[in-house]
Structures are given as C-alpha cells and as structure tokens.
Amino acid sequence: MTHTRVVAVLGLVCLLAGDARAHELTGFLAADYRGFWQSSLFTEQHTNDPSFVAQPEYYHEWNQGDDIITLTPFYRFDFNDSKRRHGDIREFSYLHAADQWELYAGIGKVFWGVTEVQHLVDIINQIDQVEDIDQEDRLGQPMLRLSWIQDWGTLQFFTLPGFRERTFPGANGRLRPAEPIDVDDAEYESGAEWRHVDFALRYEHTLGDFDVGVAHFWGTSREPRIVPRPTLKGLDLHPFYDIIHQSSIDVQATLDNWLLKLEGIYRTGHGHGFSAWSGGIEYSFYGVFESNVDVGIVLEGMYDHRDPDKAPPNLFQRDVFAGVRLGFNDVQNTEFLGGAIYDLEFNHVTYFVEASRRIGDRWKVELDVRIFSRFSPTDPGAFIRRDDHVQLRIARFF
Numbered sequence: 001m002t003h004t005r006v007v008a009v010l011g012l013v014c015l016l017a018g019d020a021r022a023h024e025l026t027g028f029l030a031a032d033y034r035g036f037w038q039s040s041l042f043t044e045q046h047t048n049d050p051s052f053v054a055q056p057e058y059y060h061e062w063n064q065g066d067d068i069i070t071l072t073p074f075y076r077f078d079f080n081d082s083k084r085r086h087g088d089i090r091e092f093s094y095l096h097a098a099d100q101w102e103l104y105a106g107i108g109k110v111f112w113g114v115t116e117v118q119h120l121v122d123i124i125n126q127i128d129q130v131e132d133i134d135q136e137d138r139l140g141q142p143m144l145r146l147s148w149i150q151d152w153g154t155l156q157f158f159t160l161p162g163f164r165e166r167t168f169p170g171a172n173g174r175l176r177p178a179e180p181i182d183v184d185d186a187e188y189e190s191g192a193e194w195r196h197v198d199f200a201l202r203y204e205h206t207l208g209d210f211d212v213g214v215a216h217f218w219g220t221s222r223e224p225r226i227v228p229r230p231t232l233k234g235l236d237l238h239p240f241y242d243i244i245h246q247s248s249i250d251v252q253a254t255l256d257n258w259l260l261k262l263e264g265i266y267r268t269g270h271g272h273g274f275s276a277w278s279g280g281i282e283y284s285f286y287g288v289f290e291s292n293v294d295v296g297i298v299l300e301g302m303y304d305h306r307d308p309d310k311a312p313p314n315l316f317q318r319d320v321f322a323g324v325r326l327g328f329n330d331v332q333n334t335e336f337l338g339g340a341i342y343d344l345e346f347n348h349v350t351y352f353v354e355a356s357r358r359i360g361d362r363w364k365v366e367l368d369v370r371i372f373s374r375f376s377p378t379d380p381g382a383f384i385r386r387d388d389h390v391q392l393r394i395a396r397f398f
Contacts, residue, residue, distance in 0.1 A: 027056035027072075028364075030395035036174055038386040044171045051078040053393075055090070068095040072140075076131070083170030083183070084130040090140045104145040109138055110158075112202070112213060114252040114261040115278045117321045117341060118302055121248035121263050123217050124200060126164040132391075133175050133370070133384070134352075139164045153205030160198040163220045166239065177383045181226060182238045188220065189242045196220050196243070213250045219243065221269060223312035244269030257284050261300070271310030278302045280321070296325035298339065308380070315381050318344040332358045348374040348381075366393040 034049040058071040072091040078084035093106035113119030118135075125138035142162040148155045165186050169176040190196040198219020205212055224239030246267040253260040262279035280300030288295050304317040323339020338353040351371040358364045368391040375385035 024059045025056060026059070026398065027054075028395045028397045029054050030393050032391065032393045034174075034389055034391045036387060036389045038388055040174065041383065041386045042171075042176075042178065045174050045176075046080040046172055049078065049080050049174070051076055051084070053077075053395075056398075057091075066097045068097075069093070070095075081130070081170050081173035083168065084173055086130065086167065088128065088139055090138075092140070100149050102145075102147040102149070104143070104147070107140040107142050108145075109140060110143075110145075112215065112248075112250060113263055114211075114250050115263050115280060115300055116261075116282075116298055116323065117300055117319075118278045118316045119263065120265045120276055120278050121213070121215060121250045123215075123222055123246060123248070124158065124160065126166055126222050128167050130167040130169055130173070132368075139167070153203055156200075156202045156204070158198075158200035158202070160200065160219060161195075163194040163196060163198070163241070165194065165241075166222070166224055168239075174387050174389070175384050177226070177237065179235060179237050182236055185236075185238045186224070187227070187238065187240045189240075190220065194220075209253050209255055211252045211254075213248075215248045217244075217246045217248075221312070223314075225270070225310075225312050242269045257286070258282070259284075267306075270312065271307050274304070274306040274311065276302075276304040276306065276314075278316070282325070292329040294327040294329065296327075298323040298325060313380055315343075316341075320344065334358075343379075346376070346379045348372070348376070348379055362397050364393075364395045364397065366395070367391070 030053040032051045032053060034051075036047050040047065053074075053076050055072065055074045059068070061068045070091050070093050072089070073087065074090050075087040076084060089107050091106070091108050093104060093108045096103045110124040111122060112124070113122045124143070125141045127135045128137040128139050129135070131137035141160060141164060144159040146157045165183060168181040168183055171180045188194070188196070196219060198217070200215060200217040200219075202213060202215035221242045221244045224241050226237050227240045228235040228237055244267055246265055248263070248265040250263045251261070259282040261282070262277065264275065264277040266273060266275045278300060280298065282296050282298045284294055284296040286294050298321070300321040302316040302319045302321070304314050306314060306317070319341055321339055321341045323337060326336040328334040334357045336353070336355045339351075341350040343349070351373065353367070353369040356364060356366040369389075371388045372381075372384050375382055379385070
C-alpha cells in the first residue's frame with residue numbers, strides 16, 4: 001500500500017469517528033526499537049532498527065449489535081529497511097448476525113490453531129513476515145464468510161478472492177536469507193495468479209471438555225517455494241506459489257489444570273503429499289505461594305514430513321519446545337512467556353522471551369528477546385545465526 005493511500009485511510013477513520021455517539025475509535029501508536037548485538041552477516045544490514053507503528057480501529061454497530069462495521073488500517077515506518085516500511089488494511093469488514101447464521105464480508109483476519117509455537121492449521125491469512133519472525137502477524141485477506149450455527153456445531157464457508165503475497169525483509173533488513181527475496185517478481189502455478197479465488201470449509205464444535213476444529217482449504221499456498229533464477233549478477237531468489245489442498249484438524253482439551261493441544265495437516269500440491277503435526281501439554285499452577293501469580297509449564301513437539309526439495313522451507317520439522325508462562329493477574333496486566341525450541345535434526349536452539357506490562361490506562365511496554373544458539377553454516381536457518389536481538393515497544397492506546 002502506498003503512503004498516500006495509508007494517509008487517506010487514516011484520515012477516513014478519524015472523520016468517521018467524529019460522532020462519538022455512533023462511532024468508536026480505538027487503537028494505538030507505538031515506537032519500536034530492535035537492536036542486534038552481533039555484527040551483521042551481510043554488509044548491507046543494519047545493527048539498530050527504530051520504527052514507528054500506527055494501528056487505529058474504527059468500530060460501528062447498529063440494529064442492537066446485529067450489524068457491525070470494522071476498519072483497522074496499519075502502517076509501519078522503518079528507518080532502515082524500505083521493505084518493512086509498509087501499510088496494510090488488517091480489517092475492513094461488515095458483519096451481520098442472525099439467530100442461526102452470520103455473514104461476514106470484506107477484508108478480515110481469521111485465526112485457527114491451539115499450539116504455542118507453530119500454527120499449522122492457520123491458513124486463511126498471509127504471514128506479514130517483515131513484522132516479526134514468529135509468524136504471528138498476518139495481512140488482511142479479502143473474504144466472504146457464511147457461518148451456519150447449530151447445536152451440533154458451526155459450519156463456516158469461505159470464499160477468498162484476491163491473494164496476498166508474503167512480505168520479506170529487503171537487502172538492508174535483518175533475519176533474511178543470504179540473497180534478498182525479489183517480492184516484485186513472484187510466480188504462480190495458476191494462470192490467474194493473485195486473482196485466483198480460493199475456498200475453505202471449517203467445522204467447529206465443543207464436545208464436553210474438547211474443542212474440535214476440522215477444515216479443508218483449496219487454493220494458492222500461503223507458503224511460497226523460494227526458487228533461484230540465474231541472472232547476469234548471479235542468482236535471484238523469487239517466490240513461487242503453488243495450488244494446494246490442505247485438510248486439517250485441531251483439538252484442545254481442558255481438563256482441570258491441564259490443557260492438551262494438537263494440530264495436524266495433510267497437504268498436496270508440493271510434489272508428494274505430506275503430513276505434519278504439532279502438539280503438547282500445558283499445566284497451570286494457580287495462585288502459587290498464596291499469591292495472585294499463575295504459572296504455566298508448556299511442552300510441545302513438532303514434526304513435518306515434507307520434502308524440502310519440493311515444498312516450501314519449514315524450520316520446525318523435528319523440534320521440541322519447553323517454556324514457562326507467568327500471569328501476574330495484577331492491575332497492570334503483567335505477562336511473561338519464555339522458553340527454548342530445540343531442533344532435533346540440526347541440534348540448534350532458539351531461546352525467546354516475550355513480556356508485557358501496562359502503565360496507567362493508556363500506555364503499554366512490550367519486550368521481546370530472541371537468541372539463536374548453535375546454528376551451523378549448513379543449517380537451513382543459518383542466515384539468522386547472528387541475528388540475536390532485543391525488541392522494545394512503547395505503545396500509546398486511545
């Protein structure tokens with residue numbers, strides 16, 4: 001999205017919010033700093049990365065809440081990486097709710113998944129990879145969603161017109177491959193390219209202590225294969241998007257202090273079909289030492305059977321995760337998650353910390369730390385082996 005369009009959208013949000021009785025404007029402005037304490041692997045890369053983020057949200061409901069319009073633009077200004085200097089419409093949608101059905105139309109975000117580290121089943125929205133390496137940030141997806149709500153569960157039918165290409169860091173950005181990926185020269189299996197219409201179907205239901213989701217997706221893969229192309233200057237890397245079928249299941253069981261989690265997929269379209277799963281447990285200690293603090297112990301395993309020569313790369317093919325979650329249950333809503341991901345195949349470890357705390361009614365501080373340990377030059381993720389970093393965000397909510 002161009003800078004002019006972003007400014008126009010932000011202006012529109014403020015204009016619509018002029019009548020506080022009919023409209024609600026919320027959101028945040030934030031200053032981010034990402035610092036790398038090792039020298040970069042590639043000469044073009046930077047060491048310090050300040051940036052600013054704006055994400056307002058306009059919300060309006062009528063007809064006793066049965067009709068809702070939501071508009072959420074997003075913009076980041078990054079001082080170093082032009083590919084990270086970008087805007088997006090995270091959501092611009094209309095929702096109508098009836099007794100047994102809902103209609104959702106526009107640009108939106110849908111989240112599927114239950115595990116902590118990797119969301120295998122979450123396939124509707126494209127990953128906004130310039131935002132963070134954890135793949136939690138997603139681009140807005142044009143969609144039409146019809147939900148049929150019954151006692152025996154909820155059926156959701158998705159029509160997804162217009163494909164969103166994955167974002168990647170530029171030459172000056174960190175956490176990138178040895179050669180930057182040419183996002184301006186993507187290729188597609190479908191002759192319709194980004195105009196291909198995708199479809200998805202999902203069933204959700206709660207059976208006692210178990211929350212179950214079953215889905216099938218047919219369309220353009222959100223994961224691109226990275227294909228080298230010879231040029232006069234060497235090799236040029238560009239994304240290639242296949243047409244795939246993906247069937248999935250996700251289950252979460254809540255049994256007293258225990259959470260049991262499982263995600264599994266089977267996909268065709270990248271050479272031979274393959275399966276993958278991610279699952280684990282979380283046990284919570286509530287009010288430890290007669291305080292307000294809750295402590296959760298998280299253990300997960302990940303396995304992916306894809307052929308790396310024919311399918312998009314995945315760093316979580318044979319990995320285990322162990323972590324601790326702290327919820328302080330205080331007025332400041334202080335939270336902490338820390339842990340380590342160990343790769344059983346290449347023996348490297350990724351350590352991470354995610355912490356946040358609210359200050360007063362309007363401010364929030366977030367701290368993320370990632371350390372990539374024991375990555376050898378032959379690892380698939382070797383390009384991030386010197387990208388240990390700390391990221392600090394100070395956000396003002398309104």
